[in-house]
Amino acid sequence: MFIWFLTSHDDVGWLKTIDQYYVGSNNSIQGACVENILDSVIMSLRRDPNRKFVFAEMVFFHRWWERQNPEIQKEVRKLVDAGQLEFVNGGWCMHDEAATHYIDMIDQTTLGHQLIKNQFNKTPRAGWQIDPFGHSAVQAYLLGVELGFDSIHFARIDYQDREKRQEDKSLEVIWQGSRTFGSSSQIFANAFPVHYSPPNGFSFEVNTDFNPVQDDPLLFDFNVEIRVNDFINSAMIQANVTRTNHIMWTMGDDFQYQYAESWFKQMDKLIHYVNKDGRVNALYSTPSMYADAKRAASESWPLKTDDYFPYAISANTYFTGFFTSRPTFKRYIRMLSGYYLAARQIEFLIGRRSAGPNTYSLSDALGIAQHHDAVSGTSRLHTTSDYAKRLAIGASEAEITVSSALPCLIDSKLNGQCATPTMTFSQCQLLNISFCPTTEADIPEGKSLVVVAYNPLGWERIDFVRIPVNDHYLVVKDSMGKIIESQYVELDNATRNMRSFYVEAYIGISPKEAPKYWLFFQASVPPLGWNTYFISKASRKGNSKSVYVSLVDHPKNETIVIGPGNLKLSFSSASGQLKRMFNSKSGIDMPVQQSYHWYASSEEAESSDAYHFRPNASTPQVVSRSVPLKVTRGPLVHEVHQQFNSWVYQIIRVFKDKEHAEVEFTIGPIPTENTVGKEIITRVTTNMSTEKVFYTDSNGRDFLKRVRDYRADWPLAVTQPIAGNYYPINLGIFIEDMKSELSVLVDRATGGSSINDGEIELMLHRRIIKDDTGGLVEPLDELICVNGTCEGLTIRGNYYMSINERGTGSRWRRTTGQEIYSPLLLAFSHENAQNWKSSHLTKATAMDANYSLPLNVALITLQELVDGSVLLRIAHLYEAGEDVEYSSLAKVELKKMFAGKTLKALKETSLSANQDKSEMKRTTWEVEDQNGSDPDPIRGGPVDMSTLIVELGPMEIRTFLLRF
Ligand SMILES: [Zn+2]
DSSP: EEEEBBBOOHHHSSSSHHHHHHHHTTTTOOOOOOOHHHHHHHHHHHHHHTOOEEEEOOHHHHHHHHTSOHHHHHHHHHHHHTTTTTEEEEEESSOOOSSOHHHHHHHHHHHHHHHHHHHOOOOOEEEEEOOOSSSSSSHHHHTTTGOOOEEEEEEEOOHHHHHHHTTTTTTTEEEEEOOGGGGGSOEEEESSSSSSSOOOOOOOOTTTTTOOOOOTSSSSTTTTTHHHHHHHHHHHHHHHSSSSSSOOOOOOTOOOOTHHHHHHHHHHHHHHHHHOOOOOOOOOHHHHHHHHHHHHHOEEEEOHHHOOOOEETTTTTTTTSTTTTHHHHHHHHHHHHHHHHHHHHHHHHHHSSSOHHHHHHHHHHHHHHHHHTTTTSSSHHHHHHHHHHHHHHHHHHHHHHHHHHHOOOOOOTTTTTOOSSOOBOOOOOOGGGGGHHHHHOOTTTTTTEEEEEEOOOOSSSEEEEEEESHHHHHHEEEEOOOOEEHHHHHOHHHHHHHHHHHHHHHHHHOOOSSSSSEEEEEEEEEEEEEEEEEEEESSSOOOOOOOOHHHHHHHHHHHEEOSSSEEEEEEEETTTTTEEEEETTOOEEHHHEEEEEEEEESSSSOOOSOOOOOOOSSSSSOOOOOOOEEEEOOSSEEEEEEETTTTTEEEEETTOOSSSSSEEEEOOOOOOOTTTEEEEEEEEEEEOOTTEEEEEEEETTTTEETTTTTOSSSOOSSSTTTGGOOOEEESSSEEEESSEEEEEESOEEEEEEEEETTEEEEEEEEEOSSOOSSSSOOOOEEEEEEETTEEEEEEEEEEEEEETTTTHHHHHHHHHHHHHHOOOOOEEEEEEEEHHHHHBBSSEEOOOOTTTOOOEEEEEEEEOTTSSSSSEEOOOEOOOTTTTTSOOOOOHHHHHTTSSSSEEEEEEOOOOOOBBBGOOOOOOOETTTSOOOOOOOOOOOOOTTTTEEEEEOOOOOOEEEEEE
């Protein structure tokens, strides 16, 4: 028997923008119009009830659907009910799996699933990730099983892996992506034998050259027998690499079915004549029907654990460059992802407004940005600009939402109810390059600079606020009016230069002179709450002791030691190199070097580009062996400033009460002379004996063990010793030996590895001059222009390093990782402090005053939906066995979490909230050679409505719809 099914793969932006793809403009770049596809597919389906079609990208479907009249909508609902049109995946887009954060993956899927639920009352059953460049463990167990999918289908796996799987018929597997959940969370995963296009000769797009079935005996070229034989031959080839007698043909390709009848006509005929021939049976089908047939075949399947990274299509084409491509765009997405989480909380806390600004356009833009050519950095520059524009529009609307909601939230008289706030806050998206007009301005007489810090985390945090100011005679007071410690650090030139160029490039205004100082102070903010700080002018004579302008060290000793707290870093004053890290609390003392290098891209035909990474040698060029350093010290933070060369600048910060070092890098413009491309890396080098092993995260969630030059599923032929060992990183990377651990956390999606034992490497930036060979036909050469003056992109960001005793690093990684993802939301205003205090709650929490979530639990969604119900997601942050204390059952008390509100109804749902958890069907599959060491995962029990306590086992995410 044969099973067929049909689809069109419609990228949510790539060579063209999403709008251009939808309406079919700019067809000189690529002939593609999604509106035509949907129009014509629907017409073709209505002509014959046997025909079927699957559609994946709901952002396109949504646009089309909104523009149809009720009559067409009714017809489409009939097609969906009859199973002729099936939504697969059903997210806003077909998300990338390498550069995406799991929270973004959940959000974008929810957006599409809610649409399908509301309009069609359907729940997608199949994952359809046919095009992303490699596949993640989180996709399998979280964005698969937890959505109620029983199968997932994709095309792109490593060429060596595919070859081996063809030989032993293991392309189709039972995938257990989670070490914690093991066999209790598994999905049927179908990797296609070749690609997601049809077998050769069976592509029927209207304007392409194909050999139609000619079945009219009057035609001179009557060819039914020939075409039937071609068909059966192609089927036999595929049957030889597939278990059971069901095979799948993916009848479609990128933006196909512009005139759907062209395909359906051919397939109708082929089905008719092939079935008449009788050797095989062909039919229209869908991925979920295919999976049902596979299950009914009572076959046992090979087991797959971990993931499908990295992905290569040949010896020299490793898709590991895109882990880092377009690093500022990746950072923008991550920053807005955290902001979106906080903004929805605030929106919920004051009650979602039915009119006026809200967070929807940000959710739409973020949904689009998760597409496998968006966050991946693999679309053309004009398309990337279009994504960024959508994000900027969404961000500014969300910012207005937050700025007008905050006054309502914190006004002590209003109790959360307010229509028109009397004052507004400003927020500063360009704070990292010192641009924040409100904090830079002179504080008016009789007023203070009011800083409200909102904490979206479920636990109290102590964090450092850093704002640009022009005056160093300022005092910072806490919510009780007590003066707290503050510290000034003079603004560096790297920031000054970035500010003057990038503020104009990004927001179109030329900024005034850069502020003189960064002002640091420590903020302590309750969970799901806020705290207020008042900054005012000090009397100049009685210069307060708490005001501290950092001293600049002029090192005389051979070794310079920095760090106001437990963690110390020592540097060589001769070379400027980091030499050691030691922590006086844990006793860990480790020789550590830190450096910058670059790989020159290969000049061969298969070179680095937006997708690929192919250095011309295994040893990168060092940026600088010896680098001068400038040290500043104060009570809160010590900083080491280093200019490695004219385009790499770095500040290492060690804060009081923080057990890690923060590295702020400023890289660019990358010079391009004498080379086709440069890929800039940082290396952290220790003498740890790591035996080729390192750990990287899966979409910011589980940590996966990686072994250099090794794959668990096949004997790896190492062709690219660097690129072939790169993995995607969204949360962090760590190494360990018998004694200690070294961990690095990142602030955005990036690529990384451990190329030598004891070493961690991150690729931070890349600029490729040569034209892309992966389809873009455009170099990855990001230019930023102001008034016609263009320069290569300069990036700024952070990574964070910590040393820990073996077995204890996960606490730092999990807690700090959450803090990096969800930073304090800062809002600024100039007000009279006394008036403010008398009318506002200066420090409060939305939870019970004495409550906080356990440290192993994060609140990942709190959102009021359009129908007034509230979407709540809470996530356990630890894997089974990850930490002796925290890898255990955690409890969340909803009564205390929602203090002051009465919870009237609670319903546990699937991850995308489109079906009752209790109604989700778990499909079971027979796994061959399943050994006995399967874990028995801890899971929380049902929620008792009287106690309202939610239990979470390790790595569990539980989703609820609430009514208050
Ligand atoms: Zn695609």
